[in-house]
Amino acid sequence: MYANNLVVCIFCVNFVSVNFVKYYNFKMEKNTEKIVNQNVGITESSEIAFQLDAFDRLYDANIIITKRLTNKLIDKIVENKDKIILHVTCTGWGGTEIEPFVPTMETTRKKFGILIEKGFPIEQCVLRIDPIIPTEEGIKRMQNVVQLFCDTGIKRVRFSVLDMYEHVKKRFNDKGIEIPYDTFHAPLSDRKRINDLLCDFGHEYNFDVEACAEPGIESVPCLSQKDIDILGLKDKIILKGNKGQRSNCSCASNKKEILRGKDTAQQCLNSCIYCFWGSRR
Numbered sequence: 001m002y003a004n005n006l007v008v009c010i011f012c013v014n015f016v017s018v019n020f021v022k023y024y025n026f027k028m029e030k031n032t033e034k035i036v037n038q039n040v041g042i043t044e045s046s047e048i049a050f051q052l053d054a055f056d057r058l059y060d061a062n063i064i065i066t067k068r069l070t071n072k073l074i075d076k077i078v079e080n081k082d083k084i085i086l087h088v089t090c091t092g093w094g095g096t097e098i099e100p101f102v103p104t105m106e107t108t109r110k111k112f113g114i115l116i117e118k119g120f121p122i123e124q125c126v127l128r129i130d131p132i133i134p135t136e137e138g139i140k141r142m143q144n145v146v147q148l149f150c151d152t153g154i155k156r157v158r159f160s161v162l163d164m165y166e167h168v169k170k171r172f173n174d175k176g177i178e179i180p181y182d183t184f185h186a187p188l189s190d191r192k193r194i195n196d197l198l199c200d201f202g203h204e205y206n207f208d209v210e211a212c213a214e215p216g217i218e219s220v221p222c223l224s225q226k227d228i229d230i231l232g233l234k235d236k237i238i239l240k241g242n243k244g245q246r247s248n249c250s251c252a253s254n255k256k257e258i259l260r261g262k263d264t265a266q267q268c269l270n271s272c273i274y275c276f277w278g279s280r281r
C-alpha cells in the first residue's frame, strides 16, 4: 500500500514538474515572440512615393522617408498619422544634375504645408537634409532649405554629409562635378562647421539638430527612443540591440524595411547621383 502511494506520488510530482517546464517554456516563447514582433517599419531602400503598397505593411511605428511628397503620398501619410514619424528629405538640390528628378525645394515646402494643413502633426516631422554636399554651394543650399522651412514650426532637423563611395565618386567625376577632398568622409572640420551652422539656426528657430552617423560628431540614430515616445508607444515597443548597418550607425535592430520589389536596393527614379545604391538595371 505504501509502495503504491509512493509510486502515485512520484508520478504526480513528475507530471506536475514536466507540465510546469512546458508552461514555463511556452511563456518564454510568447515573451520572446512579443519582443521579436516589436518591429519598426522604415523606408530606406528606395522612394516610398513610387511604392504606395508599402502602406499595407505598416507596423505600429514607422519611419517614413521621402523626397517626393505627392498628393497621393500625403493622403496615405495623413490616413496613417498615428503610426508615422515622417522624414521629409530636402537638400536644396532638387531639379539639378545632383537630383535630376527630385522636386525643387520650393515644391517640397509647398507640399509640406499641405500635409500639415491636412492634419499631420508637426511634432512627428523631421526635416532631413541628407546629404549635404560640403562645398560652399552645398552649404548655401542647406541654409536656403532651413530658411524656407523655419516658419513651419519644425522641431527636428536631421543631417548627413555626403559619403564618397567609389561608385558615387565615379558618378561625380562623370558629370565633371568637383568634390574638394578625396576621402570617404569630408574633413571633420568641414562637418563640424556644418553642424555648428545648423545648431545656430536651431537656437534661432527652436529646433533640435540631429547628425546621422557622422564620426566625430554626436549622432542620433534614425530610429531612437525619441520617436517611440513621440508616438506614445513606450509601453509597447522596446528598442534593442544595434542594427549594425554601417560602422557609425547606432539604429536599434527593431528597424524593418517595408519597401519591396525589384525597384528597391537600386537607384530609384529620383536618380540622385550620390545614391548609395547602384545604378538602375
Ligand code: SF4
Binding pocket: 045, 046, 047, 067, 266, 267, 268, 269, 270, 271, 272, 274, 275, 276, 277
Ligand atoms: S535615387 Fe537613391 S538616394 Fe535618391 S531617392 Fe532614390 S533611393 Fe534615395
